[in-house]
Amino acid sequence: MNQQHVQPTSAIPPHNCLLAALPAQDRERLLKHCDLIALNFADVLYCAGDSISHVYFPIESIISLVKPVAGSSGLEVGLVGNEGLLGVTLILEIDRAPFHALIQGAGTALRIAAPPFLKELKQSPALQLLLKQYLYVSINQLAQTAACTRFHVVEKRLARWLLMTQDRAHADTFHITHVFLAYILGVRRVGITKAANSLLKQKLISYRRGIVTIVDRAGLEAAACNCYQADNNIYALILGGVEK
Amino acid sequence: MNQQHVQPTSAIPPHNCLLAALPAQDRERLLKHCDLIALNFADVLYCAGDSISHVYFPIESIISLVKPVAGSSGLEVGLVGNEGLLGVTLILEIDRAPFHALIQGAGTALRIAAPPFLKELKQSPALQLLLKQYLYVSINQLAQTAACTRFHVVEKRLARWLLMTQDRAHADTFHITHVFLAYILGVRRVGITKAANSLLKQKLISYRRGIVTIVDRAGLEAAACNCYQADNNIYALILGGVEK
DNA sequence: ATTTTTTAGTGCGCCAACACACAGAGTTCA
DNA sequence: TGAACTCTGTGTGTTGGCGCACTAAAAAAT
Numbered sequence: 001m002n003q004q005h006v007q008p009t010s011a012i013p014p015h016n017c018l019l020a021a022l023p024a025q026d027r028e029r030l031l032k033h034c035d036l037i038a039l040n041f042a043d044v045l046y047c048a049g050d051s052i053s054h055v056y057f058p059i060e061s062i063i064s065l066v067k068p069v070a071g072s073s074g075l076e077v078g079l080v081g082n083e084g085l086l087g088v089t090l091i092l093e094i095d096r097a098p099f100h101a102l103i104q105g106a107g108t109a110l111r112i113a114a115p116p117f118l119k120e121l122k123q124s125p126a127l128q129l130l131l132k133q134y135l136y137v138s139i140n141q142l143a144q145t146a147a148c149t150r151f152h153v154v155e156k157r158l159a160r161w162l163l164m165t166q167d168r169a170h171a172d173t174f175h176i177t178h179v180f181l182a183y184i185l186g187v188r189r190v191g192i193t194k195a196a197n198s199l200l201k202q203k204l205i206s207y208r209r210g211i212v213t214i215v216d217r218a219g220l221e222a223a224a225c226n227c228y229q230a231d232n233n234i235y236a237l238i239l240g241g242v243e244k
Numbered sequence: 245m246n247q248q249h250v251q252p253t254s255a256i257p258p259h260n261c262l263l264a265a266l267p268a269q270d271r272e273r274l275l276k277h278c279d280l281i282a283l284n285f286a287d288v289l290y291c292a293g294d295s296i297s298h299v300y301f302p303i304e305s306i307i308s309l310v311k312p313v314a315g316s317s318g319l320e321v322g323l324v325g326n327e328g329l330l331g332v333t334l335i336l337e338i339d340r341a342p343f344h345a346l347i348q349g350a351g352t353a354l355r356i357a358a359p360p361f362l363k364e365l366k367q368s369p370a371l372q373l374l375l376k377q378y379l380y381v382s383i384n385q386l387a388q389t390a391a392c393t394r395f396h397v398v399e400k401r402l403a404r405w406l407l408m409t410q411d412r413a414h415a416d417t418f419h420i421t422h423v424f425l426a427y428i429l430g431v432r433r434v435g436i437t438k439a440a441n442s443l444l445k446q447k448l449i450s451y452r453r454g455i456v457t458i459v460d461r462a463g464l465e466a467a468a469c470n471c472y473q474a475d476n477n478i479y480a481l482i483l484g485g486v487e488k
Numbered sequence: 489a490t491t492t493t494t495t496a497g498t499g500c501g502c503c504a505a506c507a508c509a510c511a512g513a514g515t516t517c518a
Numbered sequence: 519t520g521a522a523c524t525c526t527g528t529g530t531g532t533t534g535g536c537g538c539a540c541t542a543a544a545a546a547a548t
Contacts, residue, residue, distance in 0.1 A: 067391045069395055070474075071395075075394055077387045089383070094380045094482065098380070129337065133338065135336060136336045136338045139333070139383060139386070140342050142383070142386055143321045143342065143386060146311065146321055147311045150393045151313055151315075151430065153505090177525065178525070178526065179525080186394050186395065188505075188507080190526095190527085191505060193525095194505095207526095209513090209515080209524080238338065397534070397535090398534080423494095432536065432537080433495095433496085434497085434536085437497060438497090438535095452495090453543090453545075454494085454495070490548085491548075492547070493547085495542100495543085495544075496543080496544095498541075498542095499540085500537105500538090501536105501538095503533105503534105503537105504533100504534095504536095505532105505535100506531100507530105507531090508529105508530090508531095508532105509528100509530090510528085511529100512525105513526080513527095514523105514524080514526095515522100516521100516522080516524090517520105517523090518521080
């Protein structure tokens with residue numbers, strides 16, 4: 001892990017939707033214990049089974065949750081950007097990460113050690129509720145991914161994943177290689193090459209050597225399975241009050 | 245839904261592991277609000293999105309949690325027997341079922357309406373902890389199923405499912421058809437026929453017209469993917485104190 | 489006892505994804 | 519400038535599961 005502390009010099013205050021949704025007082029108490037850190041591509045924040053040392057609120061960074069599989073590579077079961085947080089299961093009072101957590105998109109995050117987080121959690125019913133809601137959404141999205149992985153072809157799954165990442169990257173262009181995508185979606189690299197090439201030919205995306213650009217977002221949404229919409233719907237339904 | 249009230253006449257007291265793990269006082273308070281009911285095969289307790297009217301503690305019944313998929317049939321993402329309960333997400337204070345819940349194995353269950361359950365939940369830290377632990381286990385098993393569904397062939401998945409069902413049925417023989425299994429595992433009926441036939445030829449199971457018998461449990465464990473063991477491990481790790 | 493319904497087994501062509509291997513092109517570094 | 523490395527594209531044969539259609543046999547209903 002190669003995390004650096006970052007001076008919070010930017011004029012725009014760092015933004016995480018869940019933090020923003022907290023009452024000002026609760027948020028301030030929490031922020032006092034937070035560090036703004038930079039997360040680098042492929043950093044591993046923790047592995048399944050590890051103790052949860054810190055909670056992360058991504059700002060621009062994107063975190064992949066990966067379920068490891070004996071013998072196989074693994075399978076992404078969740079994606080965390082500034083709409084969420086990493087470490088939500090702490091609300092279940094179990095100090096054990098259910099999944100690998102690795103950085104899929106470099107950027108900053110607010111980090112807080114588990115002990116102060118748990119202390120604030122006890123004091124803040126608003127934070128408790130937010131975590132419960134986010135956990136509920138995560139469970140729904142996990143099941144959605146399970147079904148999607150079973151029934152939908154790679155091209156549609158890839159389109160969905162690109163949309164989810166674009167939402168969290170807040171940019172049309174981001175860094176990703178076919179190899180990494182293959183790992184995430186649990187398919188061969190060649191499968192990604194083929195699917196990506198198809199999306200390219202349809203002029204929905206463009207890419208070269210690790211840089212993907214969304215060209216036609218509406219088209220990509222049409223090319224994706226509606227699991228993408230389903231995920232958004234459940235988030236809006238449960239966490240609708242949270243500003244995006 | 246065709247549920248009948250059942251006289252709790254049996255000499256052996258009905259047994260649900262989670263209820264049994266509660267302190268006697270908390271359990272008694274809860275049981276006062278419980279009805280012992282009979283659940284019939286294919287009963288639908290609720291659909292995804294429904295309000296959670298009741299919580300169910302299976303005794304001999306087995307409940308399937310199914311994530312519906314637009315266009316496709318659905319995919320089982322959880323199995324609840326007397327080692328668990330249905331309605332665990334109520335602890336997240338969200339009155340919305342994340343999955344379909346349908347009876348996969350007929351039998352009795354203790355049922356309690358949501359309002360008294362929530363009231364008892366507030367009063368019983370032991371019940372709160374148990375639900376948190378069970379929810380954590382369920383999340384892990386959900387991810388396990390997601391990965392299993394992606395990477396393992398039907399025959400191994402079928403073997404795993406038969407073992408899970410045998411555990412919950414507490415019997416070597418139970419009622420199940422190929423059509424139902426196909427729905428549950430998200431494959432064609434013919435795929436089940438083929439896989440079941442293979443297990444039959446290996447003398448691990450026997451079956452005829454809706455009745456399956458486990459013949460060689462050790463052999464079946466060897467034929468299953470280790471997702472079966474992984475599920476058991478996480479349950480034992482988190483809920484190890486709970487008697488089986 | 490005959491018909492109808494339910495459940496299981498078989499055959500055929502098809503396709504998405506697999507495994508493995510290698511080629512070409514851009515990037516980095518010496 | 520050339521070598522080493524990284525990333526993407528292509529080719530060949532294989533396979534697990536799909537869709538569809540039909541047969542066979544057991545159970546239930548009339």
